[in-house]
Amino acid sequence: MPSNEAGAGHPASAGESHTEGEEHEPRVPQENGTGAPDLARSALVRPPASAPAPAPVTLRSDLRASAFDGSAALAVTAVVFAVLYARIEAKTSSTVTVMPFMADTGAFWMYFLSQAFGWSALLWAWGTVVLGLLLSGPRPARLPLSGPRLERLHRTTSLNTIALIFAHALLFAAELIHHSKDSWLGALGTTFVEVFVPGGYDSGTGRIAIPVGQAALYLALPLGLLFYVRHRIGPRTWRAMHRFVLVVYVLSVWHTLLYGTNVWYDGWFRTTVWLLQLPIAALFLMRLLRPARRSQRLRGLGEHPGSPAGWSLRLVGRVAAVGIMVVLLAVIITGRDGGRVEPPPDTTSTHNHD
Numbered sequence: 001m002p003s004n005e006a007g008a009g010h011p012a013s014a015g016e017s018h019t020e021g022e023e024h025e026p027r028v029p030q031e032n033g034t035g036a037p038d039l040a041r042s043a044l045v046r047p048p049a050s051a052p053a054p055a056p057v058t059l060r061s062d063l064r065a066s067a068f069d070g071s072a073a074l075a076v077t078a079v080v081f082a083v084l085y086a087r088i089e090a091k092t093s094s095t096v097t098v099m100p101f102m103a104d105t106g107a108f109w110m111y112f113l114s115q116a117f118g119w120s121a122l123l124w125a126w127g128t129v130v131l132g133l134l135l136s137g138p139r140p141a142r143l144p145l146s147g148p149r150l151e152r153l154h155r156t157t158s159l160n161t162i163a164l165i166f167a168h169a170l171l172f173a174a175e176l177i178h179h180s181k182d183s184w185l186g187a188l189g190t191t192f193v194e195v196f197v198p199g200g201y202d203s204g205t206g207r208i209a210i211p212v213g214q215a216a217l218y219l220a221l222p223l224g225l226l227f228y229v230r231h232r233i234g235p236r237t238w239r240a241m242h243r244f245v246l247v248v249y250v251l252s253v254w255h256t257l258l259y260g261t262n263v264w265y266d267g268w269f270r271t272t273v274w275l276l277q278l279p280i281a282a283l284f285l286m287r288l289l290r291p292a293r294r295s296q297r298l299r300g301l302g303e304h305p306g307s308p309a310g311w312s313l314r315l316v317g318r319v320a321a322v323g324i325m326v327v328l329l330a331v332i333i334t335g336r337d338g339g340r341v342e343p344p345p346d347t348t349s350t351h352n353h354d
Ligand code: HEM
Pocket: 095, 115, 116, 117, 118, 119, 121, 122, 125, 165, 168, 169, 172, 195, 196, 210, 213, 214, 216, 217, 252, 253, 255, 256, 259, 260, 261, 262, 263
């Protein structure tokens, strides 16, 4: 491991990742349950001194490695698209309840494909956050993936999440251009502003929901990709910034619950989206309570190495994480999850997307 990179992180956690095939070096020797460091495990994970230096991790090498889970993401998108399409045809989709003109599948297939990419983006974001929290918090002993594999999967799923969000936004843009009455060039300009410029979309809930989605996308780019230049910006800076990737995830979920027409109304599907946030909240809490880096553990105020302000911040973080879990549980149990009430089926709906 190049010593000048010691302490560099990886796309969504505080772990170190520098060279391909290198074991995720324990930030501290792992404990074995007795409170003593598990030196046997630490020794096992170190490559022998004579082992050839593994290839460095670069954006290019990770892009190549992303092909497999990228294909899986495309397969999932295709399945979701088929389901959404079939629901529109069967007139059971709430997208059509919200926007009756969308019943024409032939005319609006790009919109449904954009929705499908939105779901795979959210699913991949979920997965990569879970992997990141497993890397930076306690990891189940029986996990079938080794540290380096977990890290690599975390990096490739992060890259694929960014690509899926782009596909989601681009297909939405393609749909707007397709139905625009403007000239091709005029439509391109207007659509670019509506889809990619915060504040450019000025109708209904989209006035808030679109900038929330854009914020997720624009934050995901630096917070994920700066990993590949971490030796230039400094591993500490990288790690400090990368922590905020959780904000990207929260914005993505907020955007979905606010704007997704398939989760527009109260019901099991919307509640399931909330339910999926429970494991993330639990892992986040565990990560705060038992961080992989010993320096991040919360000790008594007197024993804490940092300032009292840092200690208070860590304590507030833990209390907030418990609060999030309580709120999630309340939402899931009561089913009061912020969805709109579905209009009766015989309504001649005049709803639009606001
Ligand atoms: C430039 C950024 C973005 C734009 C312009 C955008 C646009 C949209 C639009 C127009 C919808 C409404 C579709 C419907 O009628 O249901 C939507 C829904 C959705 N978006 Fe985004 N979005 C962006 C970012 C994101 C991000 C970052 C994620 C998640 C990682 C995401 C995931 C979703 C999901 C899951 C839905 C629900 C689709 C459905 O109900 O079937 N979007 N987005």
